[in-house]
Amino acid sequence: MWTLKLALHYLFPKGRMGTFFTWISIIGIALGVMVLTVVLSIMNGFDKTIHNKLIQINGQIKILSSSIIEDCTQWMHTLKNFEGVAHVTPFVQGIALVQHGDYVQFPRCLGVDEKTVQSVLPLRSFVCSGDIADLNQGVFVTKGLAQTLNINVKDTLDIYSPLSLEAIKRDEVLLPKELPVVGIFETEWAEIDKNTLLCSLKILQDLYGLNNGIHGFSLRVKPGTSIQQLCLKLNAHLPKPLRAYSWMELDTDFLYILKLEKAMSFFVLLFVILVACFSISSGLMSSVVRKTREIALLRIWGAQRWQITALFCWQAAFLSSLGILLGFIGGMSVLHYRNGIICFLTGLIFPENFLWNFYSFSKLPAAYAWQDFALIGGLTVIIALLAAIIPALKASFSLVARSLRSE
Amino acid sequence: MLLSADKLTKFFVSSKTERFCLWHDVNFELFEGESMAICGESGSGKSTLLFALGGLESVDSGTICFCNQMISHHLNPHIPGISYIFQHYYLIEELNVLENLLLPVRVMGEKVDTGVMNRAHHLLLELGLEKFSYQLPRTLSGGERQRVAIGRAFMMNPRLILADEPTGSLDEQTSLRVSQMFFSICQKFTTSFILVTHNENFARQTNKYCRLEQGELKRCK
Ligand SMILES: Nc1ncnc2c1ncn2[C@@H]1O[C@H](COP(=O)(O)OP(=O)(O)OP(=O)(O)O)[C@@H](O)[C@H]1O
Ligand SMILES: [Mg+2]
Numbered sequence: 291m292w293t294l295k296l297a298l299h300y301l302f303p304k305g306r307m308g309t310f311f312t313w314i315s316i317i318g319i320a321l322g323v324m325v326l327t328v329v330l331s332i333m334n335g336f337d338k339t340i341h342n343k344l345i346q347i348n349g350q351i352k353i354l355s356s357s358i359i360e361d362c363t364q365w366m367h368t369l370k371n372f373e374g375v376a377h378v379t380p381f382v383q384g385i386a387l388v389q390h391g392d393y394v395q396f397p398r399c400l401g402v403d404e405k406t407v408q409s410v411l412p413l414r415s416f417v418c419s420g421d422i423a424d425l426n427q428g429v430f431v432t433k434g435l436a437q438t439l440n441i442n443v444k445d446t447l448d449i450y451s452p453l454s455l456e457a458i459k460r461d462e463v464l465l466p467k468e469l470p471v472v473g474i475f476e477t478e479w480a481e482i483d484k485n486t487l488l489c490s491l492k493i494l495q496d497l498y499g500l501n502n503g504i505h506g507f508s509l510r511v512k513p514g515t516s517i518q519q520l521c522l523k524l525n526a527h528l529p530k531p532l533r534a535y536s537w538m539e540l541d542t543d544f545l546y547i548l549k550l551e552k553a554m555s556f557f558v559l560l561f562v563i564l565v566a567c568f569s570i571s572s573g574l575m576s577s578v579v580r581k582t583r584e585i586a587l588l589r590i591w592g593a594q595r596w597q598i599t600a601l602f603c604w605q606a607a608f609l610s611s612l613g614i615l616l617g618f619i620g621g622m623s624v625l626h627y628r629n630g631i632i633c634f635l636t637g638l639i640f641p642e643n644f645l646w647n648f649y650s651f652s653k654l655p656a657a658y659a660w661q662d663f664a665l666i667g668g669l670t671v672i673i674a675l676l677a678a679i680i681p682a683l684k685a686s687f688s689l690v691a692r693s694l695r696s697e
Numbered sequence: 698m699l700l701s702a703d704k705l706t707k708f709f710v711s712s713k714t715e716r717f718c719l720w721h722d723v724n725f726e727l728f729e730g731e732s733m734a735i736c737g738e739s740g741s742g743k744s745t746l747l748f749a750l751g752g753l754e755s756v757d758s759g760t761i762c763f764c765n766q767m768i769s770h771h772l773n774p775h776i777p778g779i780s781y782i783f784q785h786y787y788l789i790e791e792l793n794v795l796e797n798l799l800l801p802v803r804v805m806g807e808k809v810d811t812g813v814m815n816r817a818h819h820l821l822l823e824l825g826l827e828k829f830s831y832q833l834p835r836t837l838s839g840g841e842r843q844r845v846a847i848g849r850a851f852m853m854n855p856r857l858i859l860a861d862e863p864t865g866s867l868d869e870q871t872s873l874r875v876s877q878m879f880f881s882i883c884q885k886f887t888t889s890f891i892l893v894t895h896n897e898n899f900a901r902q903t904n905k906y907c908r909l910e911q912g913e914l915k916r917c918k
Contacts, residue, residue, distance in 0.1 A: 292803035296789075303791035304833055583787045590753070591804040591853070592775040690774040691753040694783065695744070 293597050297604035300577065311573040315609040316616060318566030319674070323617025323666055326559045328624050330662045333552045335655030340548065341537075343479050348537050349379075349410045349508030350517050353524070355531045358503035366406075369507060372524065374515040377409035380504040382494040387450040388487065389466070390439040397435050397487040401494025410510045413475070413488075419443055420473020428472035430488040436474050438485075445471050451497040467497060509534075556665075563670050567677035570609055574602055574681035585685050586693035598686035599679075606678030607671060614667045625656045698765070699857060699889050700727040700750065705759035705769075707745060719745055720912045723759070725905070729856070730887040732880075734900035737909035743893045744861050746909065750891065751859050752776050764856070777805075780855035782879075784865040786846045788834040794821070795830045798849050805853065813852075820848040823885075824878060840871035847879055851886065858883065858890040865895070872896065 301312045308316075359365060362380050369378045382401035387394065404425045407413060414422050418433060420443055429447060431439070441447065448466040457464040469489070476483055495501065511520055517536045524534035538545060578585070585598060624631065632654060705723035708716045719742040727733055737743050748754035750761060752773045761769035768776055788797050798817045799809055807813070821827045824844040834842055843863060850858055863879065864872035876899050883890050892903060900906045906918035 292800070295803075296792075296800070299789075299791040299796075304793055304796075583783075583785075584789055586774070587781075587787055588804055589774040590751075590781060591801040592777075592806070593804050597804075691748045694748070694753070694787075 293600045294604055297601050297608065300581075300601075301605055301608055311577070312609065315566070315570045315573055316613045318569050319563065319610050319613025319670060320616035320620060322559070322562035322566050323614050323670060324620040324624065325562055326556065326666050327618060327621025327663070328628075329555050329559060330552065330666070331621070331625050331656045331658055332628075332654055333548075333555060334657040334659050334662070337548055337552070338657045339655045343477070344537050344541055346412055346415075347477055347479055347482060348540055350511050351509040351521055351524070351534055351536055352540060353507040353509065353528070353532055353534045355506060355533070357531050358500060358505065359532070360503050362502060362504045365507070369509065372527070374512050374520045374523070375509055376512045377406065377510040379403050379406040379410040379508050380491060380506070381407075381508060382491055382498065382500065382503075382505050384452070384494070384498055384505075386452070386487070386497060388439065389448040389450070390441045390445060393439045393441075395435060395439055395485065397431070397485045398482075399487045399489065399494055399497075401489055401491045403491045407508075410508045416475040416477050418474045418476050420475075422473070424472040425488070426490045426492065428470040428489075429493070430473040430475050431471055432483045432486045432488075433474055433476045434484040435486065436471075441471055443471055443473060447471055449497060451499075453497070453499050467493075469493065560669065563673055566613070567606075567610075567673045570606055570674055571677040571681060574605060574678055575684070577605075578602065578681045578685040582685075582688055582693040582696060585688065586690040589690050595686040599682040602682035602685055603675055603678045606674040610671050610674035614670050618663065618667075622658075628654050628656060698726055699729045699731070699763070700891075701725070701762045702750065703760045703762075705746075705749065705761065706757050707742065707749065707754075708757045718912055720909060720914065723914045725907070725914065725916075727857075727889055727891070727905070730889055731905065732883065732890050732892065732903040733905040733907065734892045734894060734903040735907050735909055735914070736894060736897065736900050741909045742912070743909055746914075747859050747861050747891060747893050751779050751781065777853075778856040780850035780853055780858045782843075782846055782850050782858060782860040782863045784862040786834070786839075786842045788842055788845055788849075790834055793831050793833055794826060794837075794845050797834065797845055798852050801849060801853050817848075817852065820851055820882075823882060824848050838871075839867050840875055843867060843875050844878065847875070847882065851882060851888070854886075855888055858888055860890055860892045862893055862895065864899070872899075 302308045353369070359380075366378055366380065369375055380403050382399075384399055385396050386399050387396055389395075402411070402413070402425070404423070408422070417430075420430065422430075429449075431441065431447075436442065439447070446468050447470070448468055450466045451464070454464040454466070475488065491504065495503065511517055518538075521534045521536045521539075528534060588598060588601075702723050702725050706721040707719040709719055711717050723746065725733070735743050735746065745754055749756050749769070752761075752763075752768045755772055756769050759769065760767055763776060764778060789800060792800065795817060798820065799813065802809055802813050818827070818830075821830055824847060826841065826844055826848065829837060829841060829845075834845065837845065843866075847863070860879070864876055867875060876896075879890075880902060882888075890903075892899065894900055901918065905916065908915050908917055
């Protein structure tokens with residue numbers, strides 16, 4: 291293993307803390323790795339936040355049907371006893387026309403069963419004002435809807451159901467349902483917060499003339515159960531019009547875009563490492579030229595070509611490994627102090643609370659994934675080794691006699 | 698017989714069509730423990746001949762045998778038993794003196810055991826370098842560096858040392874000291890050597906003193 295030892299000596303000569311080339315190369319790699327770590331971890335953080343939000347809004351599994359489900363209580367019983375299912379809640383969904391004074395909107399309406407909904411969807415955590423227990427006495431509106439309708443708690447809302455259209459065809463008039471607003475909620479999911487109305491199952495069933503029919507169920511699975519596996523099992527058991535969807539299937543496109551975004555960032559930022567490896571390559575090449583006589587001597591002493599190649603590949607491996615290590619440490623430190631750093635940076639330009647006021651988030655999410663670390667580390671080492679290949683081959687194939695003559 | 702050269706000829710290509718003969722019909726024999734010196738003008742082809750004898754440079758005709766083995770039919774930089782000393786030392790700047798001595802042993806794939814360490818220390822002592830063992834080459838003077846290079850050449854128990862102007866970069870007094878050390882160590886280990894030099898005094902101290910003139914190797918002593 292003299293190649294390993296000599297490679298280390300080339301990078302860190304006795305009595306010195308490494309050469310200029312050593313540190314420039316390490317810092318280059320470290321910067322690339324750091325940027326990748328930070329960006330990917332923050333993207334993971336956002337992904338995680340978004341996933342959690344999607345689960346909070348939809349439940350882990352939704353069972354939908356193309357027709358109205360009539361025997362709700364029986365299905366509730368069946369589903370609840372299904373292996374892996376912890377809680378079940380029925381829902382009705384649709385749209386309605388709502389009016390408050392001169393303001394009219396077509397919000398998305400969700401009717402939930404007050405008794406069981408809390409065990410599947412954490413509605414209480416969304417409430418801004420009012421009490422979720424009052425759901426049977428009126429409706430909850432989102433903050434956005436409250437603003438566009440200029441409505442507040444205790445105001446009354448006129449709700450026109452789609453049935454009134456049917457009535458008009460028959461030259462009848464169906465009076466709107468007058469319901470008080472009992473609360474305001476916000477999910478922090480823009481699509482929902484813009485325009486959603488929440489009420490009890492009963493109210494929406496009446497409004498849509500469903501009697502006891504419902505549109506579907508939301509499920510919470512037992513801890514440790516695989517959502518996808520459970521979905522497969524459910525779909526094997528459920529009769530035709532009913533179908534179980536995991537939260538991932540419900541937002542496939544959106545989740546795909548998130549994944550694509552992450553992959554693209556990774557690809558673009560990989561160029562930082564690529565550039566750093568070019569500098570390793572040129573540094574090693576100049577080292578090969580400088581040491582051409584020493585290399586010739588090594589060959590005279592019996593070093594094989596592959597050993598000379600290894601001598602330079604080791605250097606690249608060392609530089610990249612140290613760079614990766616420093617990059618990970620740097621990246622994790624930046625992530626650890628990210629909020630402080632952002633506050634400091636924005637504080638330089640903007641008044642305090644700028645982020646909070648304008649983006650309504652005070653904390654940047656971040657999550658580490660060991661797969662990301664492995665991918666970053668692995669690719670960096672591979673690129674660095676590729677960068678070392680040309681100088682290494684030049685070193686191993688130079689002619690001994692010619693090298694010894696060159697002055 | 699340790700080394701024999703028989704009718705060696707070397708051509709170099711000077712331009713697209715022309716070749717010139719650097720030397721021709723070089724014959725000599727060197728026995729175990731014998732020494733030889735090659736003098737000659739600059740550009741007469743001394744270094745080329747030395748490299749050819751060590752298997753680093755090809756010859757166009759003729760044969761070279763080292764320890765009864767033909768080494769002239771193909772280039773092979775590593776011939777066990779042959780060591781080199783160069784004018785410009787070529788020490789590894791990143792390693793200290795002792796490590797410089799041990800590196801050839803390591804490259805040859807041998808274990809650095811107490812025997813090897815003893816040999817290294819013995820050589821350092823012999824060359825008056827023991828107090829520099831842990832210093833880097835750049836902190837040494839030219840003469841000291843050349844002594845390190847001599848020590849390194851002896852680390853592998855060579856039977857033949859090919860020295861290309863080992864004192865070429867040293868002043869007169871240092872040259873004298875270094876070459877006396879070199880001669881005495883060679884004698885001690887009964888190692889043969891071929892010395893390329895411009896210094897006739899050194900050349901005359903060897904068993905065979907030759908001059909390379911007009912492409913011919915002429916024996917002067
Ligand atoms: N690869 C080559 N192609 C063509 N000519 C070469 C080549 N290598 C060496 N020569 C020529 O061969 C001649 C002899 O070179 P060499 O180095 O052997 O001389 P030398 O006797 O050692 O000289 P010096 O005393 O200056 O070291 C020179 O004229 C040199 O230009
Ligand atoms: Mg020469």
